[in-house]
Amino acid sequence: MSIGHTLLGLLEAGPRHGYDLKRAFDERFGHDRPLHYGQVYSTMSRLLKNGLVVVEGIEPGGGPERKRYAITDAGVTDVADWLATPEKPEPYLQSTLYTKVVLALMTGRGAAELLDTQRAEHLRLMRELTRRKKDGDLADQLICDHALFHLEADLRWLELTAARLDRLAEEVRR
């Protein structure tokens, strides 16, 4: 996720202080991974340097969290461009798992057991997300659903690979 674009988007509703931006981010998007103050300030410094935000005022007491930031027209355009650009699909997990399966076959280790272990771990996380979704609000449900559908896709890949393991073993050992 682009923290910069997300913080910029939060500023579109109106100027905010650094600490207020962090709180708004954590509430809406942070969940398991709240932002560090350091991330907020390094990101805001970069946005400032690129002319996407301006400092509108500074509260007494010093400290970067006291700065009040406002989005610029260029910042608004940047958010619009980001939202209009599709995300690159990330098949990274399958690649790692594929490498593990092939390596297991090449080295004579149990590829089927590897896939079973991974399946159990995927389902464990899916259970956790399902519980969180059940007890959560609509935002929780949507975020958990997104993760659940991705994990489900991985699981389908695991099942398909398990079904093709004999053929893959033949090719790997050729």
Place this chain on the structure above:
Amino acid sequence: MNTAPLLEATGLSKAYGPTAALSGADFALRAGEVVAVMGPSGSGKSTLLHCLAGIVRPDAGTLAYDGRDITALSDTARSALRRTDFGFVFQFGQLVPELSCVENVALPLRLNGEKRKAAEARALEWLARLEVDDTAAKRPGEISGGQGQRVAVARALVSSPRVIFADEPTGALDSLNGERVMRLLTDASRDTGAAVVLVTHEARVAAWSDREVVVRDGSVRSSEWAA
């Protein structure tokens, strides 16, 4: 907590002609837990469910329910056990089309000898709990697939079973309706203490369970207790 299995199968085998559907499958279910039975098409998961529920008699192996060997029970005795202790939900509801929804839900109670008025009063309570009380007077052909599955869940739960067998209960539903059925089914089973054997090939459905077992080539690959 009593961890003795409520239902325990050992070495179940079943063949249809030359095709082995189950080959020495072991399975155990504790009271009140929700277990997903997963596996590819044709792996034997539905046959396992049918054997566990006493719908199909295995060729070999033993099945114990509540500490009692029920492998050799007569067909009549197995039918009685299914009526009193088990509830069923299938992929396509399998409601009786000529009966109204409340009559469908009351059916297991009526078969157990309960009077119509009392049976339908309880059926109505379950329809309300499954959020489909507005379907009470309608016939299955007049309601949606999602409503039909919730009526089927109400029918499975109305006789206070100790085990619910659910075979792809969301297989014919879209994501939202499937999720609603799973939420209501698992909530109701936890409230009543009924265990659930949930056959599914969908991971998102299995994620509503406490643990999963995987059936491959007629045997159960993992059946560890939940932590």
